[in-house]
Amino acid sequence: MKWFFKIVVLSILLQSFQCTDTDDNSGAIISAQLETKKQEIQNYINSFSCSESVGCGFIAFGSKPCGGPRSYLLFSNSVDLTKLQAMVKTYNDMDELYNVQTNAVSDCMFVAPPTEVKCMNGICTIIK
Known part of the structure; x- marks a missing residue:
């Protein structure tokens, strides 16, 4: 009976010193969130x-x-630019955080902005 009592006390003590995960993942970004925002x-x-x-x-994306x-x-100039900029900033910030969280890598190639964008048949199109 003494051994049983000691084992119970020891197991309770060991559980009280058990490591807990203090990393709060509530702020973690997942790819599905990026896709939804996109x-x-x-x-x-x-x-x-x-x-x-x-x-x-x-706008850079x-x-x-x-x-x-x-x-x-590409977007029509009839959009609410302030709203679009806010939406894109949120996405860009999420994407940047996702890159950090996943230790993402890329080709590091510079993506040049379009030099000319025109409306063709009701669709914004890159000309150059």
Whole structure:
């Protein structure tokens, strides 16, 4: 009976000194969140059509692990630019955090911005 009591006390003590994971993953970004945010931005952009009179613009999108944007999004100038910039900034910040969390690597190639964007048949298109 003494041994049983000692084993019970010892097991309780060992459990009380057990390591706990103090890393809070509640702020972790997962790829599904990035995809959802990307689709939200794309849906917003696609809800506006362009015309010759309205024109098109572009914005740096994503964050390469080495720095710089992954690509550029084209959009009609009829969008609410402030709203789009806020949405893209949120995405870019999430992408940058995801890169850090996953120790992501990339080709580190510079992605040049478009030099000319025009509206063709209601769709913003890179000309150069």
